[in-house]
Amino acid sequence: MSTPNKVNPISSIILSALTDQVEEKSIVWLAQKREKILLSGKEMDFFIAFSQASRFFKNNSFKLSDDQFQETQSFCDGLRMDLWTQLQAARVYLLLQYLAPNPDSWRETLQKLFETGDMLEIEALYSALPVMPFQDEMVGRAREGLRTNITSVFDAVALNNPYPSKYFDESAWNQMVVKAIFMQRPLFKIQNAESRSNKELANIIIDFAHERWAAGRNVILEVWRFVGPFINSENFKDIERVTKSNDELERNAALLACSMSDFPEAKKLLRSYPEIESKINSGVLNWDWIGEQALALA
Amino acid sequence: MRTPNLPKMEMFIDPHIHVTSRTTDDYEAMRKAGIVAIIEPAFWLGQPRTEAASFKDYFSSLVGWERFRAKQFGIVHYCTIGLNSKEANNEPLAEQVMELLPLYAGKQGVVAIGEIGYDDQTAAEDKFYRLQLDLAKEMDLPVMIHTPHRDKKKGTTKSMDVSEEHGLAPNMVIVDHNNEETVKEVLDRGYWAAFTIYPHTKMGSERMVEIVKQYGPERIIVDSAADWGISDPLAVPKTAALMRKMGIPEEHIRMTCYQNALTAYSQSGQMDELDWLNAEPIDQTKKMSGNSVLRGGQVPRVEGPSDRVEN
Numbered sequence: 001m002s003t004p005n006k007v008n009p010i011s012s013i014i015l016s017a018l019t020d021q022v023e024e025k026s027i028v029w030l031a032q033k034r035e036k037i038l039l040s041g042k043e044m045d046f047f048i049a050f051s052q053a054s055r056f057f058k059n060n061s062f063k064l065s066d067d068q069f070q071e072t073q074s075f076c077d078g079l080r081m082d083l084w085t086q087l088q089a090a091r092v093y094l095l096l097q098y099l100a101p102n103p104d105s106w107r108e109t110l111q112k113l114f115e116t117g118d119m120l121e122i123e124a125l126y127s128a129l130p131v132m133p134f135q136d137e138m139v140g141r142a143r144e145g146l147r148t149n150i151t152s153v154f155d156a157v158a159l160n161n162p163y164p165s166k167y168f169d170e171s172a173w174n175q176m177v178v179k180a181i182f183m184q185r186p187l188f189k190i191q192n193a194e195s196r197s198n199k200e201l202a203n204i205i206i207d208f209a210h211e212r213w214a215a216g217r218n219v220i221l222e223v224w225r226f227v228g229p230f231i232n233s234e235n236f237k238d239i240e241r242v243t244k245s246n247d248e249l250e251r252n253a254a255l256l257a258c259s260m261s262d263f264p265e266a267k268k269l270l271r272s273y274p275e276i277e278s279k280i281n282s283g284v285l286n287w288d289w290i291g292e293q294a295l296a297l298a
Numbered sequence: 299m300r301t302p303n304l305p306k307m308e309m310f311i312d313p314h315i316h317v318t319s320r321t322t323d324d325y326e327a328m329r330k331a332g333i334v335a336i337i338e339p340a341f342w343l344g345q346p347r348t349e350a351a352s353f354k355d356y357f358s359s360l361v362g363w364e365r366f367r368a369k370q371f372g373i374v375h376y377c378t379i380g381l382n383s384k385e386a387n388n389e390p391l392a393e394q395v396m397e398l399l400p401l402y403a404g405k406q407g408v409v410a411i412g413e414i415g416y417d418d419q420t421a422a423e424d425k426f427y428r429l430q431l432d433l434a435k436e437m438d439l440p441v442m443i444h445t446p447h448r449d450k451k452k453g454t455t456k457s458m459d460v461s462e463e464h465g466l467a468p469n470m471v472i473v474d475h476n477n478e479e480t481v482k483e484v485l486d487r488g489y490w491a492a493f494t495i496y497p498h499t500k501m502g503s504e505r506m507v508e509i510v511k512q513y514g515p516e517r518i519i520v521d522s523a524a525d526w527g528i529s530d531p532l533a534v535p536k537t538a539a540l541m542r543k544m545g546i547p548e549e550h551i552r553m554t555c556y557q558n559a560l561t562a563y564s565q566s567g568q569m570d571e572l573d574w575l576n577a578e579p580i581d582q583t584k585k586m587s588g589n590s591v592l593r594g595g596q597v598p599r600v601e602g603p604s605d606r607v608e609n
Contacts, residue, residue, distance in 0.1 A: 044400070044401075047401055048400060048401075048404055051401070051402075051404045051405045051406075052404045054405070054406035055404075055567065115354065115355075115358060116354060116357070116358055116398075116401045116402065117358070117361075117362070118358075118361035118362055118365070118405050118406060118407065119361070119362055119365055119366060120406060121405075122362070149363075149366075150362065150363065150366040151366075152366075
């Protein structure tokens, strides 16, 4: 994660990666805009360049070499620039060229960008949270991003983004996970999920599952990941119920949750499925695998 | 869940519809009727706004929420950005709105400056119309002209005169809300002539058929301008059906209800047939390498169920 004394390498990584994968005229444009933003320091120059980047960059996938990817990881663990688009990367590059003198002016500038942004621009801004200056100023903005009903904007905050796990307090974190569940998002793409699991969240999920079951509806199977470490005598019967599901993947998810628990009954239950237990122990059966399977079936 | 390849169906574009005011039932019916893309011009909301921030939120919804809403129904949403002529008459407010426009005019999917022009043909309307023509020229964007409902013929002529005075090429300008009295001059001067089909006033589908019979399909565009008033979001497919019944050639129907709008507004560089012919739902976290592959039969894109939001 960025600290004040760590030099931000992101803008040079973006520039060198883009240079390898887009037309020269796009890079020339980017250089001109950089110059203009640096010289004038005017917000409007930056805003217009930020929007018009779509005329020079496409939504093609942004490719990073292994070395470049490693460099991004040592700067910010869990940063998934490899999932960005070229347009998104170009916009983040421009964002990093605009220098604000202090946190207040940065927050104000970003507020204007967010308030006037189109969907893709707003997505680029949220995905840039973990690499931008004064990022600790943006917690309120990131929480605002969770209130959207635009799936792709919500995803930009919640998925493949290490920002929430680093900056959100427990209530914001829980709000994010619960809304992701409600919107049926792929939960395995939430970064550093395990490190932020908590009992309150597990309780909310159990209540949610009861509500859904009462309505004759299913619960997405990735939720059990967040209950696993907090299995207790009260909620064990719910986990047990899921291990008896007709759906094999759902049974696997419940047993994987048991493997995260110290609750004796849960351990005992897992031992009664030796085949699955060994798959869990060998690492073949894990939450990413479950999530990928669920996503493929969606 | 992917929708299997649909049989090739007729496709329409409604290049003027204020979907912000319409329900999801309308969206569903539009998609079912074959509308694959729409353009929502910035307009007034039936009641004048009193703060610049209201315009900001409105413009933001045109490039944000409404785009998303349309996408849920498999319709690609574009918009035009502009200060409408009615609200141009509040000069102090209009000045502030003019400062907002450059923030939006360059955005992706903004296909024109519009709808602009005259309402009562006042001095204030004239001033802001001219300023926005200059903006369109600077941004290299087409212009969508709203011609006045009162004193229409003179207003339409004046709209074109002023546009030429500011150096805009007629092929970059779409003159909307035409009728039998205005169409000839608009076409003769090289402009795109759009017709709004209203259930009760202005143009009806029957009159539209007669115009296409008389003038042919070149540079003629059919739209609904459906909004918060009595209007019909299915006006384009319904007019197409009537044209067919009245013996208008298929190619003329395709041009007036699809292709001409696409040709006119894609001059912005912001509208591309692939946007709806591309059948894969877009998932920004997914690698996009296979994204531009057209499926057989030109099937419009349908989004996955997870894009449908429960509130």
